[in-house]
Amino acid sequence: MSRFIQIHLLTSYPPANLNRDDQGRPKTARMGGYDRLRVSSQSLKRRWRTSEIFEQAMVDNIGTRTKRLGVEVCDALLAAGIKEKQAKDWATEIAGVFGKGKKDSLEIEQLVHVSPEERQSIDSLVAKLIEEGRKPEKEELDLLREKTTAVDIALFGRMLASKPEFNVEAACQVAHAISVHSVVIEDDYFTAVDDLNDGREDAGSSHIGETGFAAGLFYSYICVNRQQLIENLRGDSELADKAIGALIEAAVKVAPSGKQNSFAQQGYASYVLAEAGDQQPRSLAVSYLKPVEMRGYGAADYLTQAMDAIRAQKAGFDQAYGACSDRSYELSVSEGKGNLQEMLAFIKDVSH
DSSP states (O other): OOSEEEEEEEEEEEEEOOSBOTTSSBOEEEETTEEEEEEOHHHHHHHHHTSHHHHHHTTTOOOEEESOHHHHHHHHHHHTTOOHHHHHHHHHHHHHTTSOBOTTSSSBSSOEEEOHHHHHHHHHHHHHHHHHTOOOOGGGGOOOOSSOOOHHHHHHOBOOTTOGGGOBOOSEEEOOEEESSOOOOEEEEEEEOOTTOOSSSOOSOSEEEEEEEEEEEEEEEEEEEHHHHHHHTTTOHHHHHHHHHHHHHHHHHOOOOTTHHHHOOOOOEEEEEEEEESSOOOOOGGGGSSOOOOOSTTOOOHHHHHHHHHHHHHHHHHHHHSOSOSEEEEEETTTTBOOHHHHHHHHHHHTO
């Protein structure tokens, strides 16, 4: 069995604002002395795990991230006729199992990732309290699970500051996606016109705005520790392989959602390198420490240069340190090489 599965992607997006900073402009990072576009790993992971591709493949095995467990429980108790004070007290006790409650609120202080089994336990306990008309007993509040079949918790981990014994070590590492070339953020000045304004008294726009954007070819990196994933999923290797396949399909097909309706930056990965083995993982981001740039008329485009750079860096690491993976598979759209189904089959095959 190959312990580590590493995925390297090159994905091009047209002018867009994929992931905004606190000023509403595209996120950037400085690498190799040049400004690059960036999409945070947090943004990517949320987009993938909430995508239709991932949710359909992993139905009934996806957790919920929320602060509002207490609100949900209280609403259920009130709807069943439990008095308001009792409903709030019971809901606070149940929510408190997952984290410290906010003052004068049914919410807990931090987002908590709750598995389907844990939500089912909550629902069963609430139904029992309603039927028997009493508050929960101490032993009934054992709702957390050290092991779970929630694949997103198993992949991306869970941290509970107040209940560290129920933390889950992430089996998947996701790097911030970064453009392989330098960028300059541009500004889109736009106006909105009132459809009922005939222009006789006021010919101006009803709204004026500005938003930043840029286009880029991004390098992304994912590393899955399959052994850790199986352990997180109670030893279910079949579910682990299914989760890895769903994650990779989402990663190659699903674009970041930032201002999607304004820019329609839908894009599939143009190049994917999948690797498997027990060797210590390593990113190939150093391939772009020197940014890709057009070198004059007739030069290879960004994508071709980026593919050449990643292949050269992989070969360089292999020559210096020995083979950094047991097996690899390439999908290259521009070269007509490989396809998604073969790549997913390759990953599943090397996992055994």
